[in-house]
Every structure is written in C-alpha cells, then in structure tokens.
Amino acid sequence: MNHVTGIPRLQMQISSLEDSIGQDNFVRFIDAFVEQLDLSKLGFEVKTVSVRWMPM
Template sequence: MRHITGISRQQMRFSSLEDTISPDNQVRFIDAFVEYIDLSKLDFVVKTLKTEGRA
C-alpha cells in the first residue's frame, strides 16, 4: 500500500521574525519611529481588559 510521507515530527525548528527581516528593511525604521514617539501625548491610553477578555 502506498502512502504519502510528510515532514518528520521528531524535529524542531526555531525561527525568529527578527532573523527574517533584513537589516536595511524599511519596517525597522517604522518600528524605531513608533518606539520613539510618546503616544500618551497623542491621547492614547493603555486600557486594562477584564479577566473575561472584554472591555
């Protein structure tokens, strides 16, 4: 009987999003910019949710 063999489930592969983005990618600039600005001055507020996950 023929069957399809898949990827071995005995293996683990760890990867990082940081490793997949090149050092000169424009998303790194956007990330640095967002980290730099003070969102509280723009009236953004951190809101804690209830334990049920609803606001």
C-alpha cells in the same frame, strides 16, 4: 566514512521574526519611529494586563 545527520521532519523549529527581516528593510525604520512616539501625548492610554495562573 562520515554520516550526515539531518533535522527530523516532525521536530518543530522556532525561528525569530527578527532574524527573518533584513537589516536594510524599511520596516526597521518604521519600528524605530513608532517606538519613539509618546503614545500618551497622542491620546492613547497604555494599560497592562494582569495574568493569574489558575491550576486545573
């Protein structure tokens, strides 16, 4: 006799937003379009944030 094992209710399960959106969803077109834009030519300044780890 086999025993069925489920997922514990209190265990967090992380899922990807990428997996939740269908391949034919219109938002994928919008994402591809926005990724191709040259933001600096449109007047945006792209900055990177420096994160320093400070031990407590």
